[in-house]
Amino acid sequence: SQTIHQWPATLVQPVGSPLSLECTVEGTSNPNLYWYRQAAGRGLQLLFYSVGIGQISSEVPQNLSASRPQDRQFILSSKKLLLSDSGFYLCARESSVGYTFGSGTRLTVV
Amino acid sequence: TQLLEQSPQFLSIQEGENLTVYCNSSSVFSSLQWYRQEPGEGPVLLVTVVTGGEVKKLKRLTFQFGDARKDSSLHITAAQPGDTGLYLCAGFYSTLTFGKGTMLLVSP
Numbered sequence: 001s002q003t004i005h006q007w008p009a010t011l012v013q014p015v016g017s018p019l020s021l022e023c024t025v026e027g028t029s030n031p032n033l034y035w036y037r038q039a040a041g042r043g044l045q046l047l048f049y050s051v052g053i054g055q056i057s058s059e060v061p062q063n064l065s066a067s068r069p070q071d072r073q074f075i076l077s078s079k080k081l082l083l084s085d086s087g088f089y090l091c092a093r094e095s096s097v098g099y100t101f102g103s104g105t106r107l108t109v110v
Numbered sequence: 111t112q113l114l115e116q117s118p119q120f121l122s123i124q125e126g127e128n129l130t131v132y133c134n135s136s137s138v139f140s141s142l143q144w145y146r147q148e149p150g151e152g153p154v155l156l157v158t159v160v161t162g163g164e165v166k167k168l169k170r171l172t173f174q175f176g177d178a179r180k181d182s183s184l185h186i187t188a189a190q191p192g193d194t195g196l197y198l199c200a201g202f203y204s205t206l207t208f209g210k211g212t213m214l215l216v217s218p
Contacts, residue, residue, distance in 0.1 A: 004152075034205075043198065043210035044153070059205070090152050098143045099206055101152030 002027040006091050006102035013109055019064075019078040021105050023091030026072070032094040033074040035066055037087045038104075044090065050074060081109045113137070114201055114209035122215045126188050131212045133199035134181045140202055142175055142182045147196040147211075189216045 003026045013019060025031055032051050036044040046059045048066035056066050063082050067075045074091060086109045091102040114135045123129055133142070141160045145153035157166050159175035159182060166173045170193075172185040182199055194216050200208045 036208075044200075044208040046205055046207070049205060092152075094206075098145075098155040098158050099153075099200075100155070104150070104152050106150070 002093060002095060002100045004091055004093060004100060004102035006089075006105055008105060009103065010106045011108070013081050013107065015083060015109055016080050019076070019081050019085070019107070021076040021089055021091075021107075023074040023076075023102060024072055025074075025091075025093050027093070029071055031072070033068065034092040034094070034099070035074065035076050036090045036092060036101075038090060039087045048076070083109050085109050114199055114207060116197075116199055116209035116212050118212060119210065120213045120215075122217070123189055125190055125216055125218050127216075129186050129189060129214070131184045131186075131197055131214070132181070133183065133209055135201060136180065137201065137203070138179050140179075142179070143200045143202065143206070144173055144182070144184055145198040145200065147198060153196075153198055186214075189214075191216045191218050 005024045034049045035047040037047055038044045049057050050068040053068055053071055064078050086107055089105045092099040114133055117132045141158055143158045144156045146156055147153040157168055157173045159166055159173055162177045162179045164175045170187045174183050186193055196211045196213050198208050198211045200206045
């Protein structure tokens, strides 16, 4: 199984509040993991990826950070949310044939 | 930055019609993937094409990878309402880069 668990499904947070989104994956060990953000039901923007524990690569400078404390756990965080952080956040793992995505978290910053 | 342009952005058709969605780039990719996404869900992989000129068929869906591995197309025959969704192409080099998608609406 290559199942990906993401929670929560929806989140409404005030501007300036912290954020922590968690993604856990099942299946083979040491997967490459990714965080994407999708705005307005359109294309996906790569935010961070990780090839192993403690290894994080950032694709775009922004108000977010990521961590990988365990092999199958990938966390997206922010210390102070901005209105522009609103969007649909998707976690994904890479396999030999393509990416498997979680069901996503809809974040609304108010 | 590797950009993928998808066209059309939106397509509304009647059940039974045929359609083609295009994905174009100026960059060469090692592979190209097509995903379908429903509202509130993550994208689901439909197919991966690797070889230039490759054609893959998945029931009523036909995917083609351009000879130069810069472009791809998705053709749907006799569209059904269940085909409704956002179709995303994504090119893989070191990471996966997505186009903005084509929103397909098939009406009964």
